[in-house]
Amino acid sequence: MCAHQCYQRLSSNTLKFATLPNNACINLCDLNISRWLEAHSDRSAGLTTFARNVILADVSGDGDYKLVLTDVRIQTDKRSRLKVYKGTLLTSDQVLPDVPSSVISFYTDDLEPRVPAVAVACSSDLLIFKNNKPFYKFCVPPGPLTPLEEECWKLFAEPNYDTQKLITDLKSVNFNQLSGRSQELLNLQPNQAQEYIQRYVGITPIKTSPIVCMSTLNRSSQDALAVACPVLGTEDGIIYVLDPQIFTVLHQANVCNVKSTPTIIKTTGMYDVEFRIVVACRENSICVLRRGWLEGKPVVQLNEDIIDLLLIPGDNFIIIGTTSKMLHCYTKRGQRVWSAATVNAITCLCLVPLKHLSTHLIAVGLKGGSVHLYHGRQTVDYTNSPDTPSAMVFGQLGQEEHVMVIITMGGTINFKILKRTADFNLSNQDKLSVPTLQSKPLPLPKRSKLFIEQSMRERQDPMQMHQSFQQDLVNLRLTAARALVQNLTEQSGAGNAEEQVKLSAQILGLGPKFTLILTLENMNGDKAVSNFSVVFHAKPTIYKLSSYLSTVPLIPPGLSYKLETKVTEVLKSGEEQLPGQAIRVFVIRKGQAHPVLAATINMPPTEITTLLFIFSQKFKSACEKMRAFSKRPPDSDILEVYSFYKQATLGDINIPKPSDIQGRAKWEAWNGKKGLAADLAKQKYIEKVQGLSGTYA
Amino acid sequence: MGLFTKFVYLLGVRKKEVNVLVVGLNNSGKSTVVNHFKNEEERVSEIVPTVGFSVERFQNQNLAFTAFDMSGHGRYRDLWEHYYKDCHGIIFVVDSSDRLRLVVVKEELDLLLQHPDICNRKLPILFFANKMDCKDALSSVKIAAGLGLDKIMDKPWHIAASNALTGEGLQEGVEWLTQQIRDVILSKN
Ligand SMILES: Nc1nc2c(ncn2[C@@H]2O[C@H](COP(=O)(O)OP(=O)(O)OP(=O)(O)O)[C@@H](O)[C@H]2O)c(=O)[nH]1
Ligand SMILES: [Mg+2]
Numbered sequence: 001m002c003a004h005q006c007y008q009r010l011s012s013n014t015l016k017f018a019t020l021p022n023n024a025c026i027n028l029c030d031l032n033i034s035r036w037l038e039a040h041s042d043r044s045a046g047l048t049t050f051a052r053n054v055i056l057a058d059v060s061g062d063g064d065y066k067l068v069l070t071d072v073r074i075q076t077d078k079r080s081r082l083k084v085y086k087g088t089l090l091t092s093d094q095v096l097p098d099v100p101s102s103v104i105s106f107y108t109d110d111l112e113p114r115v116p117a118v119a120v121a122c123s124s125d126l127l128i129f130k131n132n133k134p135f136y137k138f139c140v141p142p143g144p145l146t147p148l149e150e151e152c153w154k155l156f157a158e159p160n161y162d163t164q165k166l167i168t169d170l171k172s173v174n175f176n177q178l179s180g181r182s183q184e185l186l187n188l189q190p191n192q193a194q195e196y197i198q199r200y201v202g203i204t205p206i207k208t209s210p211i212v213c214m215s216t217l218n219r220s221s222q223d224a225l226a227v228a229c230p231v232l233g234t235e236d237g238i239i240y241v242l243d244p245q246i247f248t249v250l251h252q253a254n255v256c257n258v259k260s261t262p263t264i265i266k267t268t269g270m271y272d273v274e275f276r277i278v279v280a281c282r283e284n285s286i287c288v289l290r291r292g293w294l295e296g297k298p299v300v301q302l303n304e305d306i307i308d309l310l311l312i313p314g315d316n317f318i319i320i321g322t323t324s325k326m327l328h329c330y331t332k333r334g335q336r337v338w339s340a341a342t343v344n345a346i347t348c349l350c351l352v353p354l355k356h357l358s359t360h361l362i363a364v365g366l367k368g369g370s371v372h373l374y375h376g377r378q379t380v381d382y383t384n385s386p387d388t389p390s391a392m393v394f395g396q397l398g399q400e401e402h403v404m405v406i407i408t409m410g411g412t413i414n415f416k417i418l419k420r421t422a423d424f425n426l427s428n429q430d431k432l433s434v435p436t437l438q439s440k441p442l443p444l445p446k447r448s449k450l451f452i453e454q455s456m457r458e459r460q461d462p463m464q465m466h467q468s469f470q471q472d473l474v475n476l477r478l479t480a481a482r483a484l485v486q487n488l489t490e491q492s493g494a495g496n497a498e499e500q501v502k503l504s505a506q507i508l509g510l511g512p513k514f515t516l517i518l519t520l521e522n523m524n525g526d527k528a529v530s531n532f533s534v535v536f537h538a539k540p541t542i543y544k545l546s547s548y549l550s551t552v553p554l555i556p557p558g559l560s561y562k563l564e565t566k567v568t569e570v571l572k573s574g575e576e577q578l579p580g581q582a583i584r585v586f587v588i589r590k591g592q593a594h595p596v597l598a599a600t601i602n603m604p605p606t607e608i609t610t611l612l613f614i615f616s617q618k619f620k621s622a623c624e625k626m627r628a629f630s631k632r633p634p635d636s637d638i639l640e641v642y643s644f645y646k647q648a649t650l651g652d653i654n655i656p657k658p659s660d661i662q663g664r665a666k667w668e669a670w671n672g673k674k675g676l677a678a679d680l681a682k683q684k685y686i687e688k689v690q691g692l693s694g695t696y697a
Numbered sequence: 698m699g700l701f702t703k704f705v706y707l708l709g710v711r712k713k714e715v716n717v718l719v720v721g722l723n724n725s726g727k728s729t730v731v732n733h734f735k736n737e738e739e740r741v742s743e744i745v746p747t748v749g750f751s752v753e754r755f756q757n758q759n760l761a762f763t764a765f766d767m768s769g770h771g772r773y774r775d776l777w778e779h780y781y782k783d784c785h786g787i788i789f790v791v792d793s794s795d796r797l798r799l800v801v802v803k804e805e806l807d808l809l810l811q812h813p814d815i816c817n818r819k820l821p822i823l824f825f826a827n828k829m830d831c832k833d834a835l836s837s838v839k840i841a842a843g844l845g846l847d848k849i850m851d852k853p854w855h856i857a858a859s860n861a862l863t864g865e866g867l868q869e870g871v872e873w874l875t876q877q878i879r880d881v882i883l884s885k886n
Contacts, residue, residue, distance in 0.1 A: 037800040037801060038800065039797050039798070039800045040796070040797065087795065087797040397797065398797050399722070399723060399724045399792075400797060400801060401771060415797060417797075419804060420774060420801075420804075420805075528779055553752060553763075554779050554783075556749065556750075559750070559776075
């Protein structure tokens, strides 16, 4: 490691000399502008809390995430409290029966509206709240009493027992194995003991173990809002996984085969599939529990005390902060990946997931009041806290996704928001970091193994392999060709590969008024399209449009623009238009003659045009029928048919009266229909021909 | 522009198309504000968070407005700047009950004001201190102070407290914007 040195200004306003790796130094030095916005700081909050006692959760189920924390009071005359903050304002404050050790929130079911439960561990009880009200209380199952203790309490019930002797007997038992009642008895003044024993005489004590740490484990989905099981760790070294709905023990296991007290639990995976529970123990070891195991396996043993532990999602690296100002990173199997020294004593850790950069940072709270952010072993940023942080959380609060809440030893609550523009120079950093030398041979990855097996098989049976490949290839081509043909015939979507824009149309309504919705989609990954217009082309005798030319605003990459046009069908009876006509659409670019896109939209036929069309078809066939009569009907009938025909096709009479008899008869017949509407004349014509066809056809 | 057309504009006879950009953080009520300006029959009853952006049209005093209702979600805020060039005015909606994010609003406003397509233009900006009906809403004066609006010297701006659900305060604001845009158009010609 190159030991470049740099001056670094810490919150205490004194210049401290620090040794940092090279890139970290560069990054810290050019940090003139903070990446964090100072949203709010309340020095008078007077909070006392610890890591894992502060969470962010949507406790009211309205998408407005709240801050939930415990305010711990050790003194006997003051009670600990559970507090809820909405934004920066305290909205709920309730008393807890005992000093809490940890707080979690989890979804109990899939019912809407999704409201998560909040669970607080107070001694051996798990208090579960929902909608800010007590909802359920789970008690850790009692453990076995030592025979000696049981015997002692039995003797206390006897009429004349020797208090002093029995107390000495109790003292011989390991203090940790005693029940809470005996423990309290041993702590009393001798003169109080008698009264205390009298109070409980005849009742066998119950030995319960306090819950010391907690976490949650997703049940069957990795989703952020998935149902999750509470995971508890007790002083006795037992891990319980609870059912999130009925709060029974789903799984119980010992932390380790040797006596270990869990202090921090982190989980990954899903209870129903495969999971990994990582436990930090007071004995400075890290144990891992997996599905079906009844006992955890120690994977790491440290010589320093563990202060905090994180699991990095994805690669499941275990990050440990220790009392000797060190940050260690281990693989899930316990191999050390890296270690980094911090400039000051670590007080808490917090995971900073950055979805938009698809990475995770580690926030390290340091004594004196600074927070350093690590990307792997590199420091990429730092920010100040009013004084030494005692707990930190990062996540959604209110509507903001990237909020960091810091609670300090001095009781201050501090809200910071990560700037949208902060990228932590991560892309630069990757280039800077030197790949670590690889000494061990890499195990063959699963996929390569598969590939090798596949090629072996290919060598054994080349003919058959070739045939089945060709078959699939032909199948694929056929599917592609079919899809193409379907696309071409449907005309529902059209695209321009070069410009990467796609047009699709939707027609709403049954007519004669339609709404035509065109969607222009920009398929470019990175380029916005602009200066587009849409031109419509339709037969003016059939369709009237609300606008024939529309300009399209700039469409950012990946988004689409919807254009609504009202189309009205113009009805003209008598005209033999085919039902359903096409409207043509051109997408043009400003200053370019050739359209970018052209598409034809087939309008659906309306009921009225269809009816008119059928009617005119009927009239036509009646005309043909008349012409094809085999016998000639009487003159009077012919004249009537003639007059209806003329009135239907030409309208009111428009020629002078001829002089010949036949012509005059025709003229008079036509003149007799004056004023009859064309459609009605057609109808009469059809009926008349229908009547005649029985006898003369 | 000839004397006659100028006269026509003065009388406000001919319609002029203007673009306004509606920005602000997500959940501030932008779409609800824009929805209120539309005709009674075109309004939508339920408003969902906007994805990307949406274009809406409405009229005020013979000006035909095209409003670009942008999404205020963090991952879509990069889109805003694409529309800076073509807009004649900006409506900046602030959720006055969201005290936590006032710093984020200020950050976004500063980024907007420093943008090359905006910083040298006399672009009118209308601020709505929205959700004034909420219990712990900040007053428009406090919002103006929190955002440092008094430091905007080169652009006309105005802040109006509003309740987009009832429409209270919206009309007053948009009248001001209309007047400003009209003045700019007139002085340009
Ligand atoms: N109480 C109150 N609620 C409001 C007001 N204006 C809007 N809302 C509510 O705030 C929520 C968000 O409104 P939207 O209009 O979707 O917000 P937006 O700014 O368009 O959000 P994005 O599109 O996500 O950027 C909705 O539930 C509205 O009902 C208001 O004046 N008072
Ligand atoms: Mg919206």
